[in-house]
Amino acid sequence: MEKGQTFVTISKIVLWILFLGFFLFFLFQIDNIERSLLMIRQEISDLKRNQRLMPVSQSPSLTNQESSRKYLHPELPNFLEPDPFNYVAQEAVIKGKLDGTLVQRWASDPKGFNFILENDGSLRQKLELFCIEPAAYDHWNDPEKYAPRAAERIEILDDYKTWIIYFRRGMVWHRPSLKDWNDPQYKWLKDKLDQEEQSVTAHDFVFYLDMVLNPQVQSGHLKNYYEKVKEYKAIDDYCMIVHWTEKQYQSVMCMTTMLRPVPRFIYEYDKEGNKIPKENLGTAFNNHWFNHNVIGCGPYQFVSYEPGVSIKLTRNERYWGPKPNIRELVYLIYRDSKQVLLKIKSKEQDLVDVINHDYVIDEMKNPDSPFTKGNILVKEIPVVGYTYIGWNSDNPLFSDKRVRKAMTLALNRKDILKNIVQGLGILTTGPFYPDARVYNKEIQPYPFDLDEAARLLKECGWEDNDKNGVLEKEIHGEKVNFEFSFLVWNTSEQWKTIAQIYKEDLYKIGVQMNIRALDWPVFQKMMNNKEFQAFSGYWLINYDADPYQLWHSTQADIPLGSNRVGFRNKRADEIIEEARRTFESEKRAKLFHEFHKIIHEEQPYTFFYAPTDEMVYWDYVKNVVLRKERPHIFSLPYYIDK
């Protein structure tokens, strides 16, 4: 009996062990099968890709076509010049390091990938430039010259009013990489792509203008650039003509970097493959089914987007131009900026475009840190933009330019820049970038001079008669104290500190400043409603910025205009209008130097500094060079040497 029982127990245990063993073996086998299936999948996709790798631009028939191409005005010079900058790193070619993955960060999920609808700086700087080929692009080291990209040649007629753009032949659209690509509902698109490759033609660029100018399309940020376009059409499949109603400097940007193709063969169709009627296109475009995908024709091809996780791009091996050195670009999506440091130190990320300066300082104190050992490099990036304090000229306190000048004199800009901003910036005196040609370098910044400031205030009639420490003046028969509130954005610690210092300095000359830290939406609303006396701000600009939006007097009087401070100056208006019609860079520089001088005298803003960001990257990312114009970090010439 007892023996039987032990036997049963033992056999039970043995059975269990056997069963578990089989189960584990089974799991192991399944794992193996899965692994080989994955390998097969990988091989098939590689095969497929190689099949599609037949370079089109090198086939003989096409090169013949190129040479026999007829231009409408062959006597005119080509507006575009090739960029002397070498995008292909020679060392990378010699070392054979044309591979690798560069992992960077994307701070938050993109709202969508349709660049006509989204006014999103990071989208434009990162994804669009890699995937979608602009007609032309500014030179790496000279933002005033344009190199051919999708366009080969631009002819300009009628005093800059007519632009004829010849596009490159043989460019094809990438294959879309939809998540549910195998879903039968996309059969129509698959069939279409299988039948023949969709080439990028002038019609795609016409379609871009169609969409931008369509009143139903939510393209507010682009529309006002193209307001003055009279008519446009495709002359043939690779040539487009655009007429402008008037000569306008903006048209250079509009016809080069901003002009991009939109895949007509996708956007003209609804999800089931039915053609959308013309009248419906505008509304349909805003909510198009493809808006969460990218299809381009540029050096990189969009591979995948996983919300909250990553965006992946891979090199377009059939790109017409110099192919990028890095094969794969990955953007990790995470919002917490504290993760940046962990991610770079763990090599989960190779390059960080903006890092908090305090992190760098902390890491430099740690002797074991890769920062101090020199494995992680830090590089300063000058940002084309400036910070400033805006004075409301429509407010009786600041309507006198001498008062505004006194305010500038009372701000200890040099010391603040050195101690609070930690030297990460360049002092500016005007509305342009200090390195730009249009910036008047002869103008010296006002020094920090409290005595002079006090004298100027006294000159304007501000005096402290009741000896309470605050100046008064009679305005419209009423005694007014010199007291105002200064708006700062509440998450900018730097501005809050600066405001404190400023407050103390102002108090010394009898001016009472109250600091109001506000949420950005509230802040913006107060600026729009002009319910402010002074505020801190930060403009991102271009090398050759058109000052119309910020400084023309008409912009001071329209609701929601950007000339919030109410700057009105007749001569300045004249210059702005003339500069809009002037294309020669020498003349423009001369005009803007004068404009800069006016601004300096009027002091509508107290210009502060052009900030410098810091980027950090591992030393195996080589050839990290910076572009002059935004985006400064543009990884085409970089390569990975691991």
Add this chain to the structure above:
Amino acid sequence: MAIYILRRILLMIPTFIAISFIIFLIVNLAPGDPGELASSQGQESAGESGSKREATRIFKAQFHLNKPIVFNLRYGIEEKEILGYLEKISRQTTASTKELIEAEEILENYGQYALPSLASILEKTNNEEIRRVALRVFKDNSLGQQFRDYRNIAGKEAAELVEEFHKKNPSRLQDSEYQRELLYFVNREIGKRNEYIRSLNYTKEDSPEKQKDVLEKVLSWYKNHSHWYTYSFWEKAAITFCDTRFAHYWYNLLHFDFGISHVDKQPVVTKVMEKLRYSVVLSLASIFLSYLIAVPLGIFSAVKRNSLADKSITVLLFMLYSLPTFFVGTLLLQFFSAGGDYWHFFPTGGFIARNYVDMTTFDQLKSLIWHIFLPLICLTYAGLASLSRYARSGLLDVIRADYIKTARAKGLPEYLVILRHAVRNGMIPVLTLLASVLPVLIGGSVVIEFIFAIDGMGSLMLLSITAKDYNTIMCISLISAILVMLGILLSDISYALVDPRISFK
């Protein structure tokens, strides 16, 4: 029992409506405007503002943001009010910038309800400036809204077009094709009309004859179509309740449509489902883990009550309870993650390895556990204290009961007494707590998700609130509301199931 459950479920419907109404009011009345949120805070790009009006108008119309929230009494707008706004915009009366912006916005939101007044002002006024502004506003407001969806075709003018379409195509087309053709037809006609209205334009420089001509054309257009903009009593009654944000929302809700997010134009449900998997995995794992740890601890404390072990466990758990998760999370990352300064055991964040698609299931599981280990600790430790207290007190309640004494008296070993007799009965309150956990499952944790870069429900909710993404906020709140109600029902039922003393007869 069945009747009781049925009654409870039926009662849920009015509760749900009331909840949805309250949330809707709170969400919509909160200050701020969904359309005008800048993407990058604190810095602005020159050259990007400007004529956005038309696009903003379309945006607002698409999400019914130009409609009043609960009651629509706009058919009764007085001419005097409109004239007041026009005077402000045309600078006939002094107005601050704020008032100007407001006036423009109000007129824009009034839409076609302002047309009768505008037409009569156009007819009567002698003031050139006012007429110019009135004409612009009239033209903008009379532009017909094109429809995105067959189901949302509404309005008097659209009804006419639908009729026309039916006359042309007497039921030749079927279902989806019919819907599409109808939608396209209506939109095409509206598009044509809009084109015509847009073409009626004059500038200051044009001759008075031309100006007059344009004005006459506009007015005659209005006269031909004025029946669209005047309403009978019943129509007014319908407008009062139905042409509002709330009514439009509920109309879609009844079609099981939570709408699309106005941040990225994705259907809200898809978005929620995408994030849900992260949160559900995390919460399920953490609930499982905390029960696994807390219940035995509670039992141990109850058995050895008031001993040193019990006291130290209690103190320890309460210490854990009082540590804030953001602090512990950051510490854990700093000490145990790959980018930290000490032991590089775990990844710095995320839910699963980036290239999980190319992994086998087993590897995926490994990677998942490896990734969520630290966040799981953070999610779990704080809940241990309360759960173990429940388990302890639950067991203490029964341990003094007579049947436990009986069990001891019949000579059962102590561990069998506790496990077989005491625990089974003592754990009833702890088990019923499970039902209340239901809404927690989808809630996610904002802090943990943020620190560990997991893109779950918590961060979705937070982002939606900051972006004023009404539809997403509503969707998440309504789903949690349903889950809370279900959870309460479930816990009531489970009481009855495990405890025969409670019945709902």
